[in-house]
Amino acid sequence: xxxxxxxxxxxxxxxxxxxxxxxxxVGFQATSVAWYRQSPQKTFxxxxxxxxxxxxxxxxxxxxxxxxISHPNLSFSSMTVLNAYLEDRGLYLCGAxxxxxxxxxxxxxxxxxxx
Amino acid sequence: xxKVTQTQTSISVVEKTTxxxxxxxxxxxxxxxxxxxxxxxSGEIVFLIRQDSYKKENATVGHYSLNFQKPKSSIGLxxxxxxxxxxxxxxxAMRLDSNYQLIWGSGTKLIIKP
Numbered sequence: 001x002x003x004x005x006x007x008x009x010x011x012x013x014x015x016x017x018x019x020x021x022x023x024x025x026v027g028f029q030a031t032s033v034a035w036y037r038q039s040p041q042k043t044f045x046x047x048x049x050x051x052x053x054x055x056x057x058x059x060x061x062x063x064x065x066x067x068x069i070s071h072p073n074l075s076f077s078s079m080t081v082l083n084a085y086l087e088d089r090g091l092y093l094c095g096a097x098x099x100x101x102x103x104x105x106x107x108x109x110x111x112x113x114x115x
Numbered sequence: 116x117x118k119v120t121q122t123q124t125s126i127s128v129v130e131k132t133t134x135x136x137x138x139x140x141x142x143x144x145x146x147x148x149x150x151x152x153x154x155x156x157s158g159e160i161v162f163l164i165r166q167d168s169y170k171k172e173n174a175t176v177g178h179y180s181l182n183f184q185k186p187k188s189s190i191g192l193x194x195x196x197x198x199x200x201x202x203x204x205x206x207x208a209m210r211l212d213s214n215y216q217l218i219w220g221s222g223t224k225l226i227i228k229p
Contacts, residue, residue: 044219106160
């Protein structure tokens with residue numbers, strides 16, 4: 001079956017530092033990877049959508065300068081939160097899908113705490 | 116603009132009963148897909164059930180079923196014979212056929228009491 005592994009599950013970083021999270025697709029080719037953030041008491045906001053061999057598309061409130069994403073092949077993607085501050089805390093979720101009319105499979109999320 | 120709305124922030128029921136969670140959506144697209152996911156205490160997102168807009172029959176998977184009322188743009192989730200382990204936050208989401216972006220509702224917290 002299609003699985004998505006996301007790590008780390010939980011991380012704490014000091015304010016102003018950066019942290020990187022990774023997303024691994026197993027059992028299928030991750031043509032597209034979507035990164036979401038769930039801030040405390042809120043729903044999921046799309047940060048960016050990455051499709052292999054295409055430019056990464058960031059949503060309005062998110063930038064490449066703050067959340068650089070790498071999607072080098074069909075099984076792996078990573079995202080870094082640069083210069084993290086309190087407002088960046090939350091659960092970061094990666095979802096991957098293959099070609100055709102397949103739906104997203106989600107990782108277990110990376111919970112970021114900023115101190 | 117596309118939007119998904121869940122008005123119930125929290126529901127509490129006794130186990131072994133049936134619960135319904137509401138969700139309404141907005142889109143001008145004629146083809147779309149509706150999903151329900153649950154988020155466990157650890158944050159993990161689990162896919163539960165999906166309804167394709169062109170299908171008239173309500174989807175059913177295990178003890179989950181949907182009440183799809185297309186004229187009302189409504190997709191309610193029904194859980195029968197609830198168990199303690201069904202306690203979680205339930206999210207409704209929509210994906211258009213024209214793109215693969217998921218639009219999420221705000222979630223409904225379900226508490227199952229013994």
